[in-house]
Amino acid sequence: MSTTFSPRRAVDVPGPLVPPVPSGDVVGTVETIDGPATPEDPLALLDAWSAPARPPVPLVASSVPIVGAVVLWLVTSSPLALVLAALGPLIALASVLDGRRAAHRDRRRHEAEARERRERVRADVDRRLHAERRRRLFRHPDAAGYLVRDGDVWRDVPERGGRIVVGRGDAPSGVRVTGGVGDPESDDIRARAAILSAAPIVIDLAGGVAIVGPPVLAAAVHRALVLQVCLALAPGVIRLVGAGEPGLEWADELPHRHATTGERLSIQSGPLPDADIVIAVIAAGEPLPAGCRTILTVESIDRAHLDHDGSVRRVAVEALSVPQAREIARALLLRARRSLGLSVVDDRPVEFAETIADAPPSAIGGLVAAIGRDGAGVACVDLVADGPHAVVSGVTGAGKSELLITWVLSMAATHATTEVSFLLADFKGGTAFDALRPLPHVAGVITDLDGSGARRAIESLRAEVRWRESELARHGARDVRDPRVEVPRLVVVVDEFAALLGEHPELHAVFTDVAARGRALGIHLVLGTHRVSGVVRDSLLANCPLRLSLRVSDPADSRAIIGVDDAAHLPGDVQARGVALVRRPSDHGVQRIRVALSSAADIARVAAASRGPRPRRPWLPDLPRELALDELTAAHAIDERTLVLGLSDEPERQTQRVVGVTVQDRGLLVLGGPGAGKSTALALLAGQAAEVIEIPPDGEGAWDAVTRLAESSPIGGVIVIDDLDTLASRVSADYASMLIERMERVIRSAGDSGCLVIASAQRLSGPAARLGELFPRRLVLGFPSRADHIAVGGDPATFTVDAPAGRGRLERIAVQVALPAKAPHSPLSIDRRDDPCWHPDAALTGLVTRHRSRVRDLLPEWAERGIRCVDVDAYVADPAVTADGRVVIVGDPDEWQREWRLLASVRADHDLVIDTTCALDYRVLTSSRELPPFARPGEGRAWIHRAGADPVRIVLFPADVRSDRRGSGS
Structure with a gap:
């Protein structure tokens, strides 16, 4: 790296740029060590000299000469022999004196050897401490170490991963010294060997660092620590977040500021972004930022206190000025562009x-x-x-x-x-x-x-x-x-x-x-x-x-x-x-x-300079909201056998074509909510058919029409049923199942007879669901809710709240139903009128009714026609009353059943008229299991039963008779 790093002074920070180190260390020059130190043998000191134990007085050796002298004197009687007795004590004394002399000589020799050993060990301790310091600085360089050793920048060294040097201070050394027991000077040597001064103090980077101190000095230390991390870890391994605030402009050119991968290092002092590592300056007394476990309190370059993991130690810190930081950042940016191909995005628009x-x-x-x-x-x-x-x-x-x-x-x-x-x-x-x-x-x-x-x-x-x-x-x-x-x-x-x-x-x-x-x-x-x-x-x-x-x-x-x-x-x-x-x-x-x-x-300039025609649009316009049948038939060729329904839209084919139904389709069910256009669709199709059979909306008309169609299907034509879902409800419960059964036969046989059945319904539930399944084709128009749309089998994806009238789906294809040439009449079927009032025309007629008062109202009119009315009991008492003129025998069900012979006679040979109020007794009275034609209750209807013929519905009591009786409370 070409950056020039001054080891003496930062531009705006007083004092040395890096802490002083003991003699022999050159600040900013770190000797390269290629690997970890080889373990050395411990240094051995001589223990303090201890005097040997004094030898005992040689009593035996001293006593022998005395005993010998006495024996010799006894033998020779010479006094000179007694002089020899003094040699023993003299020899003993000499031996003691000679031992003390030898001990003093050994002590002087041991002390000389110990002094020599201490000097040698002291030199070895200094050498080993110096070597260990260099090895530690090599393994964990600070910013100065990286700058003077360019090859270590962004070098992947496992021992350095995730660690940072926060300063230099005393640390336990790896030098071992043994011996020297009892020697104060040796104790000093051992104490000196145990502590490595000016050692790099390393902590886990993940624990973060909060720097406290004078603003200028703290900012300089902050720059040194941040740049040390950026020198150690390449962009992509680490990236800066939080740069760009006032005071951190020097970091804008760091390549780590523009990295997109790596752990996030926050360097700002304000509210911290989401970061993995934090190195921040905080004011004294402020709470520790989240993610910080280390506080570095700076007093001067060579005096700071490191509070880490519950212990406090004194360290000397490293500091960088703003110009130095900018120069290092620019050098790293050039390096990243050259070696990593890093591209830096300008933050400006x-x-x-x-x-x-x-x-x-x-x-x-x-x-x-x-x-x-x-x-x-x-x-x-x-x-x-x-x-x-x-x-x-x-x-x-x-x-x-x-x-x-x-x-x-x-x-x-x-x-x-x-x-x-x-x-x-x-x-x-x-x-x-x-x-x-x-x-x-x-x-x-x-x-x-x-x-x-x-x-x-x-x-x-x-x-x-x-x-x-x-x-x-x-x-x-x-x-x-x-x-x-x-x-x-x-x-x-x-x-x-x-x-x-x-x-x-x-x-x-x-x-x-x-x-x-x-x-x-x-x-x-x-x-x-x-x-x-x-x-x-x-x-x-x-x-x-x-x-x-x-x-x-x-x-x-x-x-x-x-x-x-x-x-x-x-x-x-x-x-x-x-x-x-x-x-x-x-x-x-x-x-x-x-x-x-x-x-x-810009858009206007590009549009003005564009060349070429308008491109082909990849989809057709939407279907019109209203579509007249005349316009549709005029614009398209249509098969004469087809009843036109409307215009279809098939966006997946980019086509819009006329759709309709034919007799071969057998049936079409039109489903939709109120105002969706169901009746209009039926009227459209009915208006194009040559022959139309409409099922009336009232119960009697629907029963009669369906019964006729079920018994003898017409050849060709269109059968129209509006509100199919209400068909069963038009008649009473005992008629509903039979009506639905007959309608099923009509729909099933439509294809064989060449008929087309078209029907409409608002919902498919109960009997209507059964009938709905018989229609081969289904047109689903609009519904007020998605639930209604799905309930009739509509695709949830095709539901539209604001669908126009006549817009629907025919077998999943969007269709707009055309409007008929003239407005349809409503309802489709013609209004029914009451049948003519019945008058007896046979010689003898039986009448079963519970409304005798109403019968009395008819007597004047019947009398004018020559008809007499008698009770069942009166007739049984005198059958001759039938001799002259026509007679009507009147009785309630109980009376007729009591006179069962009369009932059997009338039922077999004459007309038996049964008021609908006696419907529950119909089968007993007629001995027939078949239901009579449906009759609207409360409308004065009755049935005529003739042996060998189907029952016929009649109007027994005209409307004026019914209304009078209702008005009078009868």
Whole structure:
């Protein structure tokens, strides 16, 4: 590294730049040691001299000469022999004196040897301490150590991983000294060997450091510690967060400030961002920042107190001035650009006009787009080379819409409409892409406000795929790059893909299909979403190799789109808006860029400079809300056997055609809510048929009509049933099942008899569900709620709240029902009138009724016709009353059943009239299991039973008789 580092003084910090060290250490010069120290034998000192034990007095040796002298004197009697007795004590005394002399000589020799050993050990201790200090400084250099030893910068040394030198101070040494027991000087040597002075004090970086002290000095120490970490760990292993605040401008050029991966190192003193490691300056008395376990209280360069893990020690710290820090940061930035290929993104906004002016030319057939800048210049992406499809992720407010707009505008600025067109879909409010509408390249803009229009536009992509496949097949080409195929590329851009799928989840299959086949066909997807996990399925994501991510809230989303969690750690401030991470399939890592901002003036300039015709729109206009039958038949050729229903819309085929029904269809059921157009649809079809049989809406008429149709099906014609779901309710419970049974026979036999049954219903429940299943075709019109729509078998995805009258789905195909040439009458069936009032015409007639008062009201009229009325009992008493004129025998059910012979006679040979009020006794009275025709209760109806003939419903009591009796309370 070319940085010049002064070991003496920082520019704005008084005192030495690094702490003083003992003699022999040169500050800023660290000898290179290639490996750990080889263990050495302990140094041995001589123990203090101890005097040997005194020898005992030689009593035996001293006594022998005395005994010998006495014996000799006794033998010789010479006094001279007694003199020899004194030799023993003299010899003993001499021996004691000689021992003391030898001990003094040994002591002097031991002390000389000990002094020599201490000097030698003292020198060895100094040498070993010095060597150990150098080894420790090599293993854990501070900022000065890295600067003078360029090869150690960003070197991966396992012993250094995750550790930082906070200063120099006393530390236990590895030098071992033994011996010297009892010698004070040896004790001093051992104490000196046990402590390594000026040793690098190393702590775990993960514990963080909080620096307290005078602001200028604390800031200088802070710079030294931060730069030491940046010198030790390369960008990508560590990255800075929190830089950019006042006082930290020197860190802006550090390559770690622009790294997108690695552990997050916060260096700011204010509110801390989400960080893994914290090195911060705090004022005295402030609480310790979260993540800090170490406090470094600085008093001067050579005096600071380190509070770590419950112990406090004194250290000397390292400090750097602002110019020195800036110079080191610039040197590291140059190194990163040269060795790591790092690109640095400018935090200033990027204008689209500047970006597009410097954009490289697009390759033939490519879609190169300049979308912003990185540290090396203009940042470009190519949907053809890097795609064919892309995913853009980012939280709300990160700049996702601006990125999509810039991307589209850049492609439009460098390509003609014959080369590329755009289909833009905005599902986060409907206004994001409004500014791009003036571009001639834009084939259409759809929004979440379009309702079903957005869905059909996306479904049209299937038709676009088929159309492009046919174009390629027609020219015998493999893909759109073939010059014979003049088909522009289509880029489908979706903002808030998650919202689109939330409203129309079935469209995911459409996008998956397009993504799988789009490359060769020239269809490209750019899907913007606030999150990828759980939204974009793997089958679709696998075909979107071009990934761009702005800031996301969840690391899992970041990993899902770019493979690393960097996007979750992008700053969330306003200044960082528009910063994106790009990953192409060929990239080994992510590229950080700043997205260019476009303006209305930029869009206007691009639109004005665009060349080429308007592109082909990939979908047809929506169906009209009203469609007249006359206009439809005039514009389309229609088979005369077809009853026209309306106009269908098939966006997946990009076609709209006339649809109808024929006799071969056998039946059509029209379902819908109130005002949906059910009756209009029936009237439309009935108005085109040559013969129409309408099932009346009242119970009697419905029973009679269905019964006739079930007994003798007509040949040809259209049978119309409005409100099929109310058919069973038009008659009483005992008639309902029979009516439904007969209606089933009518519907089942319609195909054999050449009839077409068309019916309408609002809901399918109970008996109506049974009948509904018999209709081969079903038209589902609008319903007020999704639940009603689903209940009749409608597809939940096709439900629309604001569907116009007549809009529906015929076998999943959208249809607009045409309006008949003239307004239909309502109801479809003709109003029924009461049948003529019955009058007896046989010689003898039996009448079963509980309303004798009403019969009395009829007597005057019957008398005028020559009819007499007698009771059952009177007739039994005198049968001769029938001799002259016509007679009506009147009685209630009980009376008739008591006179069972009379009842059998009348039932077998005469007419038996049974009032509907006696319906419960009908089968007993007639001995018939068959139900009579349905009659409306309370309407004066009755049945005539004739032997061998079907019962006939009649009006027994005219309306005036019924109303009079009701008014009088009878």
